Structure formats: C-alpha cells, structure tokens
Amino acid sequence: xxxxxxxxxxxxxxxxxxxxxxxxxxxxxxxxxxxxxxxxxxxxxxxxxxxxxxxxxxxxxxxxxxxxxxxxxxxxxxxxxxxxxxxxxxxxxxxxxxxxxxxxxxxxxxxxxxxxxxxxxxxxxxxxxxxxxxxxxxxxxxxxxxxxxxx
Numbered sequence: 343x344x345x346x347x348x349x350x351x352x353x354x355x356x357x358x359x360x361x362x363x364x365x366x367x368x369x370x371x372x373x374x375x376x377x378x379x380x381x382x383x384x385x386x387x388x389x390x391x392x393x394x395x396x397x398x399x400x401x402x403x404x405x406x407x408x409x410x411x412x413x414x415x416x417x418x419x420x421x422x423x424x425x426x427x428x429x430x431x432x433x434x435x436x437x438x439x440x441x442x443x444x445x446x447x448x449x450x451x452x453x454x455x456x457x458x459x460x461x462x463x464x465x466x467x468x469x470x471x472x473x474x475x476x477x478x479x480x481x482x483x484x485x486x487x488x489x490x491x492x493x
Contacts, residue, residue: 346386348397348428349441353390361386365446367403373459378406384445394429397436401449409463416463422456 344365350357363386367379387398400423409416424436431441437448 344446345439345442345444346384347442348386348388348395348438349431350388350390355390355392357390359388361388363445365449367446367450367453370450372454372457375407375461377457379453380404380406382449384449386443386445391427394427395441397424397426397428397443399424399426399448401445401452403449403453405453405457407457407461409466410460411462411466414463416461418458418461420453420456422452424452 344363346361346363348361350359353359361384363384365382365384367382369376369378371377382403383401385400385402389396389398401421403420405418405420406415407418408414426433426436428436428438432439437444437451
C-alpha cells in the first residue's frame with residue numbers, strides 16, 4: 343500500500359503543493375487478457391480551499407498486454423486523472439483515508455476503465471471493409487427506408 347499524505351499543517355486557503363509517487367500494480371486479467379504494468383507514476387497537485395482540499399490527480403502507466411490481431415505482446419502508454427474536491431478526511435471513491443491517498447488503490451480502480459477493450463500493436467489494425475464496401479447484415483435489410491426522411 344502506497345499512501346501519500348495530502349494535508350499539510352499550517353496550510354492556508356490558496357496554498358498549493360505538488361506530490362509525486364512511483365508505485366507497482368499487480369498483474370491483472372481484464373477482457374480475457376493478462377495485463378502487466380511498469381513505470382506507474384502519480385503526480386498530484388493539492389490546493390487548500392475553504393471547503394477542504396482540491397486534488398488534481400494525474401497517473402501515467404505503461405501497460406503490457408497482447409495484440410488482439412497478432413496475439414503478440416504490445417505496450418500501451420496510458421495517462422488518466424481526475425480533479426476532485428475532498429471535503430473531509432475520508433473519501434472511499436478517491437481512496438482517501440485520514441487525509442492520505444492510497445495511490446495504488448485509486449490507480450487500480452481507475453485503470454480498469456482506461457484499458458481499451460481491443461488492443462492492436464503498432465502497424466496492426468483491425469480488419470475493416472474497404473471504402474464503399476460496407477457490408478450490411480442481411481437481417482437488417484427489412485429496415486431499409488424505415489428512417490428515410492421525406493425532407
């Protein structure tokens with residue numbers, strides 16, 4: 343568990359401080375593929391506001407997975423973040439407890455929505471019909487003209 347203290351004693355409204363942390367994420371399975379991470383880093387800007395703390399969170403993670411087309415290993419550089427107001431010492435959605443941010447826990451939960459469902463290695467793209475060759479599923483042909491506009 344990698345926790346970062348967010349609150350500074352004696353901070354006044356408008357005071358800012360920046361924090362950075364590197365951390366590890368355990369390998370995980372998602373969308374039927376194994377994913378591993380490296381070089382995970384969090385950059386956090388904390389601003390004291392009258393209602394609590396304002397957090398600007400930025401996470402950078404290199405994710406290793408497999409290409410959906412070639413099944414070869416491929417890497418993705420992911421960057422994601424959030425901007426939130428923390429009004430009290432605890433916020434489970436932000437992985438904050440007693441004014442400390444659990445960067446690993448927050449990153450793991452956020453990472454699940456950042457990993458694309460399909461991943462393709464550079465130079466390998468999904469197979470798509472050529473321009474003008476868009477095939478319409480014959481089961482939908484009965485709907486031809488249903489939404490045709492008379493304007």
